[in-house]
Structure formats: C-alpha cells, structure tokens
Amino acid sequence: MKHTRAQNLPFMKMHGLGNDFVVLDARARSVVMTPALAMAIADRHRGVGFDQLALIEQDSGDAHLTFYNADGSTAGACGNATRCIARFLMDETGKSELTLTTERGTLLARDAGEGLTSVNMGPPQLEWHEIPLASEMDTLELPIEGKPTATGMGNPHCTFFVEDAGSVDIESFGPAHEHHPLYPQRTNVQVASLIGPDHLRMRVWERGAGLTLASGSSSCATAVAAARRGLTGRRVTIELDGGTLQVDWREDGVWMTGPTAHVFDGHFTHDWLEMVS
Numbered sequence: 032m033k034h035t036r037a038q039n040l041p042f043m044k045m046h047g048l049g050n051d052f053v054v055l056d057a058r059a060r061s062v063v064m065t066p067a068l069a070m071a072i073a074d075r076h077r078g079v080g081f082d083q084l085a086l087i088e089q090d091s092g093d094a095h096l097t098f099y100n101a102d103g104s105t106a107g108a109c110g111n112a113t114r115c116i117a118r119f120l121m122d123e124t125g126k127s128e129l130t131l132t133t134e135r136g137t138l139l140a141r142d143a144g145e146g147l148t149s150v151n152m153g154p155p156q157l158e159w160h161e162i163p164l165a166s167e168m169d170t171l172e173l174p175i176e177g178k179p180t181a182t183g184m185g186n187p188h189c190t191f192f193v194e195d196a197g198s199v200d201i202e203s204f205g206p207a208h209e210h211h212p213l214y215p216q217r218t219n220v221q222v223a224s225l226i227g228p229d230h231l232r233m234r235v236w237e238r239g240a241g242l243t244l245a246s247g248s249s250s251c252a253t254a255v256a257a258a259r260r261g262l263t264g265r266r267v268t269i270e271l272d273g274g275t276l277q278v279d280w281r282e283d284g285v286w287m288t289g290p291t292a293h294v295f296d297g298h299f300t301h302d303w304l305e306m307v308s
Contacts, residue, residue, distance in 0.1 A: 039298035042072075043119070044079065047111030047291050049244030049273030053081040054116060057088045066103030071307035072299070073101035078307075079297070082240045085112045092130035092137065093120055100239025108135040108185025110247020114148040115291040121148075135185030149288040152248060155255040155280070156183025163187065165213050171259055173213060180256035184285065186238070187218040188252035192262065196224040196232045205236020219246065223253050229267045231257060244273030251285040254278035 040062070043054040053072055055062050064086060072078045083106060084099040096116060098106040117129050117140035127142040136153050143149040159167050162183040172178040179191045189208055193199060205220045217238040226232045233253050235246040250269045257263040258280055265280040276289040 038301045040304060041296065041298050042079070043296050044081075044294045045112070045115040045119070045292060046273075046294060047115050047245060047247065047289060048271055048276065050082050050111040050246060051080070051294075052109075052112045052115060053079050053084045054112070054119070055084070055086050057086050058094070062086060064097075064099065065308075066099075068304075068307060069099040070101070070103040073103075082237065082243045083109045083112050085109065085116060087116060087120075090132050092132055093124070093126070094129075095132045097134070100237070101241070102239045104239045105134070106186055106239065108133060108152065108248045110150060110152050110184075110251060110287050111245060111289070111291075112247075113138060113140065113150045113152075114247065114287070114289065115293070117150060118142075118148045118291045119293060133185070143288050146290060147288050148291050149286055150247075151284040151286050152184055152251045153284045155252070155285060157255075157259075163215065165215050168213075175208070175211065175213065179208075180260060181213075181218075182252040182255050184248040184252045184255075186248050187214050187216055188221060188249060188256075189214065189218045190221040190223060190253050190256040192257070192260065193222050193224050196222045196234050199234065201234050201236050202242055205242065209236060209238050219249050219252070221246075221249050221253050223257065223269075225257070225262055226270070229263045230270070231263065231267055232270045234272060245271040245276070247276070247287050247289075250276045250278055251280075251287055255280055255285060 086097040088095040098109040129140045140150045170181040182188045199222045208220045220236040223233040235249040258265045279286045
C-alpha cells in the first residue's frame with residue numbers, strides 16, 4: 032500500500048567528526064519515541080544507523096534536545112549532536128547564538144566562525160555522587176587498574192591515560208569497563224595519551240553505542256581529567272579517530288568547538304514504522 036510523504040516521518044542524518052546522528056524535528060509534528068523504535072532506527076542494515084538519536088522539541092529557549100543511544104537507552108548529554116543541531120538551528124533562524132535545554136541543563140551554543148560551532152557543555156561534575164559512582168571515593172584516581180579519572184559531563188566518564196591510545200584494543204577494553212561495578216549507570220570509557228603540549232590523542236567507547244569515531248562529552252571529560260592531573264592546561268586540542276576538537280575548560284563551563292555536517296534528509300515510511308512499532 033502506498034502512502035504519501037505527509038504520512039511518512041522525516042529525519043535528518045548528521046555527524047560531528049564521524050560521530051553520527053539521526054535527528055527528528057518534533058517541533059511541528061509530534062514524535063513518540065520508544066526504546067524499540069530507537070533500536071530499529073539504529074540498525075545499520077535494516078534501519079538507518081546512528082551512534083545517537085536526537086529529538087528537537089519546543090522549549091522556552093530556542094529548543095529542547097532529548098538523546099537516545101543505539102541500544103534504546105537515553106543519554107543525558109551528547110556534545111557533537113548538540114553542535115550539529117545548533118548549526119542547523121542557526122542556519123534556520125539566522126542567529127549566531129542559541130540557548131538549548133537538555134537533561135544536562137541549559138547549554139549555550141555559538142557560531143565560532145569558519146564553519147565551526149561551539150557549545151558550552153556546562154561545569155564538570157567532579158564529586159563521586161554527581162557522576163555517579165557506587166560509593167564515596169577520590170574521583171581523580173579510581174581504585175581500578177590503570178587508576179583512571181572519573182568525570183561527569185551529563186554522562187558518566189572513565190578516562191585512562193596511557194602511553195599510546197592507538198595501541199589499546201578499545202573494542203575489548205571498553206566494554207570490560209563500561210559495566211564496572213563502580214559505575215551503577217555504566218560509563219563512557221576513554222583512553223588518552225599526551226602527544227604534545229596541551230595536545231591529546233583519545234579513543235572512546237560509549238555506553239549504549241560502543242566504539243565511536245568521536246564523542247563530545249567524552250572529549251570534555253578527558254580535557255577536564257587531563258587538566259586535573261596536571262598533564263595539560265585547561266585549553267586542549269583532542270585528536271579523535273574522526274578528527275579534531277578544541278576543548279576549553281572556562282569558569283562558566285567546558286566549551287567544545289569543531290566542525291559539523293548535515294549529510295542528508297530522508298523519510299521513514301509509514302509501512303516500516305508500522306512494522307517496527
């Protein structure tokens with residue numbers, strides 16, 4: 032049975048450094064998202080595929096953003112998706128500065144010039160109960176082999192500083208620590224190495240998504256952890272598998288700057304939505 036485009040559900044495909052997203056604009060049309068539907072869309076063979084899915088919704092500010100992981104779970108923050116959507120909304124409205132709300136809180140986004148977009152991901156969460164961890168402990172060096180640093184950026188993060196991040200088998204190392212009992216809500220796992228003054232190489236395993244080419248909140252957490260441990264200053268360049276981000280831990284929060292891409296627009300058909308619902 033054929034259906035008109037008006038009956039189908041439009042979406043956008045975006046990425047920041049290869050960290051890819053399906054974005055649904057729910058401002059004009061209500062979208063009921065469920066874990067099952069998110070997982071069906073995330074299937075790179077039978078759906079579209081994404082690291083995270085984002086809903087744009089009406090808000091007292093410019094928009095409210097809600098994020099889902101590829102396993103259907105929700106994420107409190109997604110820095111690269113926030114930058115991608117901010118760029119889309121700036122192009123739509125002609126604004127150079129936006130206020131976006133998320134589970135993480137209210138985030139400020141700005142046009143950084145030369146095609147780059149910045150977002151303030153807010154102050155880092157450094158206390159054990161904020162991240163959260165299972166019990167009270169020093170978050171600078173956790174009692175885990177490798178003495179990683181715990182940081183909250185709307186999501187829990189566990190950052191290991193190693194000699195060579197590129198040599199770590201992140202596909203086995205990541206899931207082994209994602210479910211560590213110290214992290215009751217699971218954790219994003221980063222491995223990072225210092226490759227120059229204020230210059231880090233980082234790879235990431237994201238909870239609920241797995242190995243990704245980049246991660247905004249993970250980059251922010253790694254920059255904060257490196258500064259806390261005296262490895263870098265508070266403004267760093269981070270080289271990820273998918274490209275380069277600039278992170279600046281300021282008094283008002285952790286600012287992240289980098290490129291974005293709006294790759295294509297599409298529609299989920301009515302028949303497919305009926306099949307996976």
